[in-house]
Amino acid sequence: MGRIIIFTGKGGVGKTTVAAAHALKAAREGKRTLIVSTDMAHSLSDIFMEDIKNEVTKIQKDLWALEVDANYEMEQYYGSILNAFKKMITFANEEDAESFEDIVTFPGMEELFSLLKIKELYEKDIYDLIVVDCAPTGETLSLLKFPELFAWYMEKLFPIGKVALKIIRPISKAAFKIEMPDNVAINDIEKLYIKLFELQNLLRNRDICSIRLVTIPEKMVLEETKRNYMYLNLYNFNVDGLYINRILPNKIENSFFDEWKRIQKKYMEEIHSVFTHIPMYEINWYEVDINGIQGLERIIEDSLKGDDIFKVLKTTVNETFEKLEKGYKLNVYLPFTDKRDFDLFESGIDIIIKMGNFKRIIPMPNILRNYSISKANLNEGCLSIYFE
Numbered sequence: 566m567g568r569i570i571i572f573t574g575k576g577g578v579g580k581t582t583v584a585a586a587h588a589l590k591a592a593r594e595g596k597r598t599l600i601v602s603t604d605m606a607h608s609l610s611d612i613f614m615e616d617i618k619n620e621v622t623k624i625q626k627d628l629w630a631l632e633v634d635a636n637y638e639m640e641q642y643y644g645s646i647l648n649a650f651k652k653m654i655t656f657a658n659e660e661d662a663e664s665f666e667d668i669v670t671f672p673g674m675e676e677l678f679s680l681l682k683i684k685e686l687y688e689k690d691i692y693d694l695i696v697v698d699c700a701p702t703g704e705t706l707s708l709l710k711f712p713e714l715f716a717w718y719m720e721k722l723f724p725i726g727k728v729a730l731k732i733i734r735p736i737s738k739a740a741f742k743i744e745m746p747d748n749v750a751i752n753d754i755e756k757l758y759i760k761l762f763e764l765q766n767l768l769r770n771r772d773i774c775s776i777r778l779v780t781i782p783e784k785m786v787l788e789e790t791k792r793n794y795m796y797l798n799l800y801n802f803n804v805d806g807l808y809i810n811r812i813l814p815n816k817i818e819n820s821f822f823d824e825w826k827r828i829q830k831k832y833m834e835e836i837h838s839v840f841t842h843i844p845m846y847e848i849n850w851y852e853v854d855i856n857g858i859q860g861l862e863r864i865i866e867d868s869l870k871g872d873d874i875f876k877v878l879k880t881t882v883n884e885t886f887e888k889l890e891k892g893y894k895l896n897v898y899l900p901f902t903d904k905r906d907f908d909l910f911e912s913g914i915d916i917i918i919k920m921g922n923f924k925r926i927i928p929m930p931n932i933l934r935n936y937s938i939s940k941a942n943l944n945e946g947c948l949s950i951y952f953e
């Protein structure tokens with residue numbers, strides 16, 4: 566069974582560099598490795614000093630690379646669906662049709678299709694390891710919440726079966742001036758819907774997929790890293806590694822850096838005290854940019870020793886149901902969260918946890934269909950929801 570390791574973090578912290586170093590190390594160990602960038606601003610070509618395209622390109626023994634063309638992937642999967650959406654509404658003019666297109670291509674949509682590409686490549690079972698270099702945090706997060714959200718919308722928008730549509734379509738056209746999606750579009754919607762579910766299962770499979778955070782010892786970056794970690798847990802992904810990049814080496818003896826070293830020391834201590842539960846790797850700040858194989862080799866040599874690094878480093882259990890005397894309890898692991906940060910709802914057969922712009926939808930197991938939430942509390946990073 567192949568592995569997928571996804572690197573994420575704030576802009577400019579070293580995601581591409583760290584991902585590339587892992588890919589190179591794995592290939593050198595004889596693992597058939599593919600490194601994929603889902604960031605629209607691709608930078609694999611620069612770091613490997615090779616012309617990497619939007620097709621899988623071999624760059625070394627056991628090492629392949631791909632810069633996904635998200636627009637192309639989207640057109641492939643989504644073209645007919647988009648057309649169907651457009652046809653559902655009769656537009657007065659071209660301009661309206663175009664602005665409609667902007668609405669149905671949600672932000673983060675392209676990256677979602679990059680992930681579907683990764684799923685497709687994973688299923689071919691050619692690679693021992695797929696390393697994913699992501700766009701900066703914000704986009705990656707919306708990408709991770711997307712499959713769930715999108716599937717949820719599709720369920721609400723298209724609850725009617727194909728047969729019903731066949732009957733409704735001619736009527737709706739005549740009576741309501743609305744054209745329902747045709748069979749091809751409906752088929753595509755169903756297929757996409759299934760793929761999104763499979764994608765979620767793949768990304769949440771703890772034996773296959775690891776998410777690794779890259780950070781640097783600075784206030785703003787650390788704050789974002791904590792938030793990112795909390796959201797990744799909210800969406801039930803397995804974060805099993807933290808990379809602290811750009812650490813000033815002690816041996817630097819220029820007084821200009823004294824204050825910087827002090828600041829870094831402070832945030833290093835904070836990182837170690839708050840992320841007590843995930844394996845950490847420390848990477849020095851080098852005197853030059855990491856470009857090309859030699860730079861990557863330095864990182865591998867200095868910071869990524871050992872052959873365990875590609876294994877699942879830690880497995881978090883994020884969601885558990887517990888039987889109680891009077892009902893059930895759902896525990897959701899939500900580190901670094903405050904009571905004021907979230908809202909909790911029941912919606913039909915779903916439990917919805919809302920935090921900021923994020924909405925996690927947890928379907929209630931059948932056994933709980935006749936229960937409702939009686940109370941909830943947050944204790945040391947664990948949200949407990951009681952059903953009676």
Ligand SMILES: Nc1ncnc2c1ncn2[C@@H]1O[C@H](COP(=O)(O)OP(=O)(O)OP(=O)(O)O)[C@@H](O)[C@H]1O
Nearest residue numbers: 576577578579580581582811849850851853854855
């Ligand atoms: N430890 C380091 N020492 C010196 N230079 C570094 C180090 N880590 C990264 N760099 C350099 O910093 C720059 C940004 O790194 P990188 O492209 O890996 O970040 P990123 O997180 O992928 O950025 P983006 O969010 O733009 O995708 C690059 O020029 C890289 O060579």
Ligand SMILES: [Mg+2]
Nearest residue numbers: 580581604608
């Ligand atoms: Mg990058």
